[in-house]
Amino acid sequence: MPASSSPVPFEAAPGAQPLYRQLAERYAQAIATGSLRPGMRLPSVRELCQRHGVSLTTALQALRHMESMGCAEVRERVGYFARVPGRVARLPAAREPEVHEPLAPDPNLFTGINERISVFLEKARRAGPDVLDLGSAMPAPSLFDAAALNRLAVRLLREQPDILVYGPSAPTTHPEFQRAMAHHAMEFGLHLAPADIGATHGNSEAVNLALDAVAQPGDVIAVESPTFFGILQAIEVRGLRALEIPCSPHTGISLEALELAARNEPRLKGVVVVPHLQMPLGSVMPDAHKQRLVALCMEHGLALIEDDIYREFVESPQTRRPLKAWDRPGDEGQVIYCASLSKSFAPGLRQGWMSAGRWQARVQMLKFARTRNMQTWSQLLAARSVDSPAYRRHLTRMRAQLREQREQAARAVARHFPVGTRLSLPPGGISLWLELPQGLSSSRLYDEALARGIRVAPGAMFSNTGRYEHFLRLSCGLPFTERVEEGYRVLGELLARQMDALSGGPGLLCA
Amino acid sequence: MPASSSPVPFEAAPGAQPLYRQLAERYAQAIATGSLRPGMRLPSVRELCQRHGVSLTTALQALRHMESMGCAEVRERVGYFARVPGRVARLPAAREPEVHEPLAPDPNLFTGINERISVFLEKARRAGPDVLDLGSAMPAPSLFDAAALNRLAVRLLREQPDILVYGPSAPTTHPEFQRAMAHHAMEFGLHLAPADIGATHGNSEAVNLALDAVAQPGDVIAVESPTFFGILQAIEVRGLRALEIPCSPHTGISLEALELAARNEPRLKGVVVVPHLQMPLGSVMPDAHKQRLVALCMEHGLALIEDDIYREFVESPQTRRPLKAWDRPGDEGQVIYCASLSKSFAPGLRQGWMSAGRWQARVQMLKFARTRNMQTWSQLLAARSVDSPAYRRHLTRMRAQLREQREQAARAVARHFPVGTRLSLPPGGISLWLELPQGLSSSRLYDEALARGIRVAPGAMFSNTGRYEHFLRLSCGLPFTERVEEGYRVLGELLARQMDALSGGPGLLCA
The missing domain is CATH 3.40.640.10 (Type I PLP-dependent aspartate aminotransferase-like (Major domain))
Known part of the structure; x- marks a missing residue:
């Protein structure tokens, strides 16, 4: 699974960047220009704080971000070391999620998940059992x-x-x-x-x-x-x-x-x-x-x-x-x-x-x-x-089948989803986590897809922070049939219309 | 089921009586002496409060106690009326439970049930599955x-x-x-x-x-x-x-x-x-x-x-x-x-x-x-x-069998339990609720019976008030076999020893 370990080169986010990204970029450039050679020890979290006057969290996020960019690697209990980014994977790897400052939690973040979840689930319930379920992290009955x-x-x-x-x-x-x-x-x-x-x-x-x-x-x-x-x-x-x-x-x-x-x-x-x-x-x-x-x-x-x-x-x-x-x-x-x-x-x-x-x-x-x-x-x-022994054989079979289904799903994402979509192929499991291009809404996709008989799991279900609106979980539990392929095609089409709407194109019709 | 509806004559409790009992006794004597004739309307709850300067709860308890003594009867939405106690049933009916004042709850009553329950249940768990279960309100598998x-x-x-x-x-x-x-x-x-x-x-x-x-x-x-x-x-x-x-x-x-x-x-x-x-x-x-x-x-x-x-x-x-x-x-x-x-x-x-x-x-x-x-x-x-229809036939069969088991259990209580034990035969169900003579402890019976391979449900499990220490729930879920009969005999024997210990008799040996 090269995609999960391969980094992507740093891309500047549109608009003002968070502090940790600016910091990470500074070090990435230092590596790119040769000021920092691969293998050299990077400053520790505390050294970064002192040197740049940032919080511990920002320093930590900067290092993690560098790691996800492929400019830094961790050696357990020693520290972070500079490295040169490797080759680009077939699909760009998922970025480190943006995180909030854990020392100053906003109490508003702590409520409302249930209402949101209930609304999503109630919509799914009303859509009935015949929906193509690309949302649930559950293997299909045929895998048991x-x-x-x-x-x-x-x-x-x-x-x-x-x-x-x-x-x-x-x-x-x-x-x-x-x-x-x-x-x-x-x-x-x-x-x-x-x-x-x-x-x-x-x-x-x-x-x-x-x-x-x-x-x-x-x-x-x-x-x-x-x-x-x-x-x-x-x-x-x-x-x-x-x-x-x-x-x-x-x-x-x-x-x-x-x-x-x-x-x-x-x-x-x-x-x-x-x-x-x-x-x-x-x-x-x-x-x-x-x-x-x-x-x-x-x-x-x-x-x-x-x-x-x-x-x-x-x-x-x-x-x-x-x-x-x-x-x-x-x-x-x-x-x-x-x-x-x-x-x-x-x-x-x-x-x-x-x-x-x-x-x-x-x-x-x-x-x-x-x-x-x-x-x-x-x-x-x-x-x-x-x-x-039958149980162990079953697990071996199921893991192999899920691996195939994950890879087929990733290929379908690559075929149908908008350019700029990122994902990591995880080292196992029943689902993929996708980052859609900024500005797209997976909550909106949820509604539009359900109207077309397809269920997904929008990013907003997975956090109270509101930071995952353009993220999406897709299930790989179903064997990759033509119906599933068609589902991915429809999802891609719906996302393309969102992109068009963003840029004022013809997709406005479906806004 | 005459036992459930038949009253018992008033018996003065040993020691100082609660206020509601004193009040009830006063009216019972008035009926016994003819001051109040059967059929005459008794004072309402509020009238009792005003007349005797007692709380609403005490007045209510007094009327309920008179009802359980057979000196009063309720006519729905009209009030309480005097009556003469009827004949004594085969077993004395359960008394109205003593109740606490609902207007002044003691916060200490509100905690501790779980610890108590956990202790009882843990003892039962350790005793293993071979215990004769006269405690659980569950029909035996053979009744299904x-x-x-x-x-x-x-x-x-x-x-x-x-x-x-x-x-x-x-x-x-x-x-x-x-x-x-x-x-x-x-x-x-x-x-x-x-x-x-x-x-x-x-x-x-x-x-x-x-x-x-x-x-x-x-x-x-x-x-x-x-x-x-x-x-x-x-x-x-x-x-x-x-x-x-x-x-x-x-x-x-x-x-x-x-x-x-x-x-x-x-x-x-x-x-x-x-x-x-x-x-x-x-x-x-x-x-x-x-x-x-x-x-x-x-x-x-x-x-x-x-x-x-x-x-x-x-x-x-x-x-x-x-x-x-x-x-x-x-x-x-x-x-x-x-x-x-x-x-x-x-x-x-x-x-x-x-x-x-x-x-x-x-x-x-x-x-x-x-x-x-x-x-x-x-x-x-x-x-x-x-x-x-099979389900309805099953229920009819089960109700008939449980009725027989309840009656057999009540007869076994009459045969083996100490004089002064009271119970009501309920109009259905899987269990009996017994009041043991004052001073006996069903918690102690629980331990002693478990040591003899019998499980019961002590009164202390059913309230935070501590008022049911001499009460006991017995299950009638099991068909009345010789083993069950022997169980009742052993329970009666253990209670008799408790009685002896109370009066300083030979039972002290097992204290």
């Missing part, structure tokens, strides 16, 4: 092994004829599910006691319970920016405030920015991180970052809520080790691990699980108070599947 | 029609082979489930639009979502006293305060006390009521009370959260009409109706539903933010079952 699962289901009904009418009375996760998940977790380097595993209604309930356990209304929770809208929703509905932290498409959440926030925001109680295939950027945190993040949360007493729903979609098995693998064991743990089989195995079961470290007892209590036990049925189907 | 359900399950897997791997992406309840529940609801007098029905993870999630929708931390929610511990848990975990309102074993929540609370507690936002087979008292609200309760909530702008999980267990079909049947339709509704098929049809599916009146859109948003969609699988199994 339904036949094997159904055979297992029939066998389970025969073996345990009471399974659908038996109601467990104590707040327990089924021991067979606990053992199976503990065993499964060992495969990706996570060692948990079965008793520390609790079943949940999907990953969503796990993250929600984690937030319930660690924070009170008015508290602050740090999140990646942009991030999965479900996380922003969960934060908003319980009266918490989301603090969006810059996130790189290559290495995930900015540890420096998070540390600054931890030092300066007394009500910061925790952070929600998607370490594997961050949604929507697709970044996979390097192990060294994972380790530093866990240490940082321990040092500052922050709950580290690990949303690991996309782990099985990471292509390289070497990079699938969860944050929780670096945590202290059992009830000393600072990491609340949340996972689900909904994306990788059986979306129809809604079977999630979690292991909450020192919040485990509280999470169990909260779970019981809210939704009682999870079905024995879905727990046993999951337990008996996940530990089998 | 598992074979029919399993046949339907296999058919569904064949018909919709993708059902376990298909993940709906929009926040929707399955239209077939909505239609089936709307049709089902018509049978008990409730007319809902299918679109106003939302699927939930059991009744618990529905009640939790209702609380999320109507109240903010610090707000007050009125509940019946005693009440199902799950309701107290749900209130506590979100930082709300529970205001316990007196509840009669015959007519349910005291409307007078609720109205007083509505007038005096500005932060009162709603009330949770179990109109059918109130847990744990077993009362079924008369229709006239239901109607008045809905009107009262409309007048005061209180959300009326109707927890209707035991409706199908009410023996008389005439009394199964929900509160919501008196509500305004659609999004003008003041009643949030919550129900589930977990108790009556398939505990293993955890399939609940709700219809939230004017909070419907907010509830849908909250549901999606927390746990996303409910399985299509369980929705369709429920939808296709509930509308069939």
